[in-house]
Amino acid sequence: MKTIILNDTEYHLPHQPSDFKLGKYEKVMKILEEDVTEIEKYSNLLVELGIPEEVIDDLTIEEFSSTIKDYMEGTTYDFSKFKFVPTIEVNGRTYQAFDEDAEFLLKVKDLNWIEKLIKRNPDKYLAEVLAVIFKDIELTKTEHYTDAHIRHKASLFRENVTLDIAIPYIGAISHELLTSLQTNVTLSNDTTTN
């Protein structure tokens, strides 16, 4: 957490990936992508992170800039430092992405689901992606791969799973989409005319 002191009051703001639940991170990203003035954007950001709006409204420009600068320090992460976590527990249930003694391998079936979910909602899919990858160990494959189950699990993960868990998986999926499949054969239909 990052402590920001304003008007002698301490505010503890989520700062590192392990501080952010997925839902909170999605909201922060949405704010940062909004097409508004910089001041409005960062004001909304600070409110979302936990500083009351009236406190921000009373800041001078210098105090506002200084607060933002202070908060943004240390928000550049070395993604390679985040390790794959094979199993997570949420509300007493265990969800597994891969066996403890194996490496994470993205399944084509999962990639298919992930693509669909991203297409449906390009602004909000982090929790859904993890919901596809992490499977309830007590359910069958058939039970896992349904819209209702994925949606329910995404909702749970949004409230309970932190960003540091998601980072390596998102990185792996992006890598697969950008390298292995895109730069290889795509089996297009227009390949047989001479």
Place this chain on the structure above:
Amino acid sequence: MIQQQINIPKSWSDITVDQFKQLMTINPNDYESSSSILLEKLAIVTNTMADDEIWEDLSTKELASILKQSTWLNQPIKDKHQETILDGKFTLKPFIQLTLGEFIDLEYFIFNNLFENINKVIAILYRQTKNDDWGNVIYEPYSFDLNKRINLFDEIPITDVFNAIQDFIKWREDFLNKYAALFQPDFDDEELDDIEEIAKTDPELAKELLEDEKREKIQKKWGWERLLLQIANNDIKQITQVTELGLIYVFNMLAMKKELGIE
């Protein structure tokens, strides 16, 4: 490992006409993701179903490896076609021996969704033969039911026939270029561009040109039917016989009539 369990084809010669047709008629709009389209195509070429258990645990790493072996799918089919198929039972009919009816049907099937109609195109191009009393090869007449024959070709390699179709398309282009004069409109195109201008000074001529244009469009719509009726002297009972005439013969006669101004 998936690759040990299924047979990944190594070239187009491992793909049948039916598999080719399935590949070429995949509609991307029917799928929610590009990876599902990819999986569908792999399932087609390996004679499996996309939801088979064998693909259940396929990792993207394995998929990438399979795709690396399948780069030939992005290459054109270069293999020369076979002159005979199905153990010599069917022979490629020389294009110059095609009848008018065969040519018209080929036009239709090739240029109205070739991949859906590929079996019909093969059925018209490849025919049974026999020798006459003097040892000349005779091709069976175009009187068989296409729909009953098309399934015969499903399992033959696509490479056996594909470039016969490509060769026909090239031959057709040369053929139509040779008889291009037969397809020229009867009136000057430049006059059409100025119809609005003409209407200001000569409304009667403008009206006539507009009617000519309308007639031309209708004629283009009914192109082949109109030609058949014309050759049959407007007797629809004669049309079947007209379709059995040799293509080259018909076009030579039409070219002669046009040149000599014979109606």
